[in-house]
Amino acid sequence: MMYxxxxxxxxxxxxxxxxxxxxxxxxxxxxxxxxxxxxxxQDASDAVLEIYTEQNRPLPLGIALPTGEVVWSDALVGNL
Known part of the structure; x- marks a missing residue:
C-alpha cells in the first residue's frame, strides 16, 4: 500500500x-x-507503520492512497 x-x-x-x-x-x-x-x-516511516500494524492501531485518516496513485513530496524549508 502507498501512503x-x-x-x-x-x-x-x-x-x-x-x-x-x-x-x-x-x-x-x-x-x-x-x-x-x-x-x-523511508526507514523511519516504515518503522512507524510497522508499529501501527503490530499494535492493531488504525492509521490516521487520509494517509492511505488507492493503489496505483502517484505520490510525490513537497517540502517548505525555512530559515531559523
Whole structure:
C-alpha cells in the first residue's frame, strides 16, 4: 500500500534537519543534509507503520492512497 504522509523539515541551529510528521507523531528522524533527511524518512516511516500494524492501531485518516496513485513530496524549508 502507498501512503501520503505530510512531513516537516526543520533546520537545526547546529546544522542538519529534523523531520517530523503531524499525521504520525511517532515519526522523527534527521539528516545532515536535506537529501540525507529525505532518505532517512523511508526507514523511519516504515518503522512507524510497522508499529501501527503490530499494535492493531488504525492509521490516521487520509494517509492511505488507492493503489496505483502517484505520490510525490513537497517540502517548505525555512530559515531559523
Amino acid at each position: 501520503r504522509i505530510p512531513l516537516v523539515f526543520t533546520p537545526q541551529a547546529e546544522g542538519g534537519y529534523t523531520v517530523t510528521s503531524p499525521a504520525l507523531p511517532e515519526l522523527i528522524t534527521e539528516g545532515d543534509t536535506l537529501e540525507e533527511a529525505q532518505a532517512n524518512v
